[in-house]
Amino acid sequence: MKPMILKKYAKLCAKAGVVLTILSCGGGYYMEEEDIYFFTPELIGDLTYAPFFRTYHGFYQAGDDENRSDFDDINIAEWKSYLGDMVTSEDIRYVLYEANNDQVLRWSLGQKSPDEVSWNSSSIQKADKKKRIQFLKYLEITKRCNVELNYVHYYWWSDNGEDSIRQEHLKTLRQEEGGKEKLFKDPFVKQRYHFTMLRLLFELEDYKQCEDYYTKNIEPLRKQGGSSIDFRSRGYVAGALKRTGKVAEANYIYSQLYDQCPEMQLTAMTSFGFKDESELITTLAFAKTNREREVIWQLVGIKYDAARAIDEIYKINPKSNLIDVLLTRLVNIKEEEYIWRSEEMDSPLFWEWDTDAIFARNTNTDIVAKIADENKVTNQALWNLCAGYLCVLQNEHTRGESYFKKTEGLTKDATMLQELRIFRLVSRLLAQQTDDALFDDYAANEMKWLWTNPANVLRTAGLRVWSEQILRAHYSRHNRAELAEAMYSDKEEYYLSSDNLDAMIVFMEKGKFSPIEEFALETYELKLGNLYDLKGIYYFYDDNLNESLKWFEKAGFGEPSYGDPFVIHINDCHDCDHREEWAERYSKIEFIKRLIQLKNEMGINPALVSKNSYLLANAYYNATYYGNYRDFYYNAIFYDWNYYTPSHNDDAEGIYSSLEGMPMAMKYYQDALEASSDAEFKAECVFMLAKCEQNIYFKTGESAFECPSSKGCDFIAGKYFRELENEYGGTEYFQQVLRECGYFATYMN
């Protein structure tokens, strides 16, 4: 038997390259993408940079480039503070984002009309008159411009030349609305007017002019420093600079926006980037303070290289609050490399990983240990915790433990101490080589804790699956196969062997369990009843009906069949049989009892051999993939069998060969045929044998999957079609088959 750990799981990881959602084959639950990490970045406490925690998508919120509405609330709040408290946010929102140009123009001109309820009752009427007039004047210009500025290119192609028309409109707007800054006395409104003009130039793709306009009007544009318009103007000018080749200056501005304007953090990070080292060096030269340099390095760390950025920031300022998020990314990235390395997961056993080869690859985590050792960073406990964990991931467990001990002395934070406990468990699971009771008890204790107590924020879902798999591997290695199977089930594969089934029954019946066995059995989805049921199934296919009955009675499952398993038709149709109201339905126990009865009857009375053998044959036929009683073999262990499709899988083992093969059905149809002298009845038996023959062909021949019916190789005209034709051509049943069975009709033609 092949020991398989993580097989489905590993294939998903290996083939997908990017793990989106992982289906755990052990526990039957879904793992979310963050479950592949054991280290919880939220431990850093400050969640300012949470969008930049590592996920398999790169970032928590990547690709969010549609920021059009991000500033709406801020904009409204800023206008409110300008217009005064008597003006409501709702009214400002309406005027800014819902009212159309004509409305604004009419209001600006003081025209009122009866339908302008929204304006007549608007609290904006209560604002200072001068401010209100400035507001409306500004809106008049900006809303006119926004028609083109807020234009979104959604169509695929248009013959109407929208793009060039838009450019013409933008030019006209620039001519007609430019130079009106004198209309605005208040710096607040003047800044916004300039911002609109800046956007016009940007959208005109006149980046040099955009840059010049900003330089020329930097005083009004930056007057309201820290306002949203200040940030957004700088965003536009950075975009223009980048397009005119001033990449370093643009990157410097992006780093500032990333640091100072949370709403622009993601877009600034996306725009930030370099072609070569000289651009990075020049960008750093723009930075005026250490903080600014740290921010630039943090962005480099988040986008490209956490280890290098940690090193650089640490050199500038070991106490920097910008460094911890990079540490979390570094640790999570290392976990991707070490914990879930897909090619190793395809390997059957964890301990056979070429750990030396994996660990030798590490080049850039020493920086974490170095920093932890130097005792200069603010969050010393976190750095020691991570240094220890990275040692563990590199198989240096003793060294790891020395950092864990230091961590204990540095923090009282309960969540961090729980994380420490998790890392110690990981370390112990990876390091354990011998089979000993002390380890068993430790593992039992920690696994029980892992299932119940850790803080919600900690990432335990993936760890639970992983640790069960490691333990499964450990116990397999030490020939404790039943415990291994109960720890992390590979049930389909495992129970193909009836020896394994017997061994597991003995194991589960023993009554007294060690703590680790107790844990494994509590989380094992199979109970003794499922195993007894499987014994009954195996005995049935061996035609040992008395034993089969004994085990089914022990299992005690009493669900009735969907259809009548003793009925057969020319064409198989489960659903038709299941719909029949008259059908006699049997529980497994009743089914086996009826079979025993049929056998007994014909043992006593030879006249019943043909009829009873035929019924026995029907029963065996129906209890295969092709019959109406798939539920007979469908159970908690072989769930997928219910949907199992015959394939060209030549190595079908154990019960699979019973489900796809027809040995018992054919035996009894043959017995029925031989014992009867009634031509009609014999014709039926021969046709059923032909069906069995065809089912085998589905499995072994060039079936319909490979060969279309037009080529005529989707069925076999074997021994029994010929026999039906040659021996029973005169029967009514022959005619019926000719009418109902397409394959046979084709054969006869």
Add this chain to the structure above:
Amino acid sequence: MKSVSLHPMKWFAFLVFSILLLSSCQERREVNFSFYAWRQDFEVTPQSEALLESLDVKKIYVKFADLVWDAERNLVRPEAVVSIQYPKTGYEIVPVVYIRNEVFGKTSGVQLDTLVLNLYQLIRGLSKSEHVNELQIDCDWTASTKENYFDFLKKMKVVDSQTVISTTIRLHQIRYKSKTGIPPVDKGVLMYYNMNSVENAGEVNTIFDRNTAEAYLDKLHEYPLPLDYALPVYGWCVQKRNGKVVDLLQTQLLKDFTNDSLMQLGENNTLVAKRGHFHRGFYFQEGDVLLEERVSPEMCLNAAHSMASFLETENVHVLFFELNHPNLDTYETNDFEEIRQALR
């Protein structure tokens, strides 16, 4: 009247020559060449024009756009739409559209009608007044997206019945045709490259490997679509970190990085980053390994020989991937003529 007589030996020589000539005419298939052009800004440069002329190339297969699934807006949209300079002298431009398989995981039924119409307008728009004889769709479809993809192809044909619709066919789609199905189109083009996972770069040439290729083709003769064949003339750099591929530098060759002072020579003709740094718009962490895979003229000829052993048609149309790739600088006109000979 003066009779013309030939010496018997001359007669014999003439006869042998005629037989040779005749037999070679009969056996040799016609081999036509075209090129793919995959860059977003397409024009025929003077350098490529010389090559195209010398090879008697009539058609260029230009990628017009990628179609991607926009999860945010829940719709399909075009990306990397080509900016095309139509050549003054008559090359036929065949639009190629790359559609991510994901699109057909998300788009079905009437949404496919919208997709077809949008694409039709895009192609017509970009083609301006040029007549479109053929449209090629490139999609690495799978069993799960087959139904929607094939529906899309049928609808495309309904909208534009005059245009030949072709699709790219990957090797696995030939081998496992019963699972992936046969696209309902006029013809296919078999991509005779990209036959290994790029993760294996360094162990095997993942662009072309004759053994891998031929293992897929035992059932080629059963494939029911007429096929053109695409051969690789490109190369790329694979960036690996701790043994795993982190980036594929598709238009770069190793020589583009040999002057990078922060790279040093590694084992087996690789470059290794001495420390983290940016170069040519890429970032390399300390220890990152850059290795090159490219198809030399000899390899391409080998691929042609390999393919020739499977060919059963009278004529063959071969597309090279791709025009304007820096690796093409290593090819001479004569290399292509040898390839042509190999396919005859």
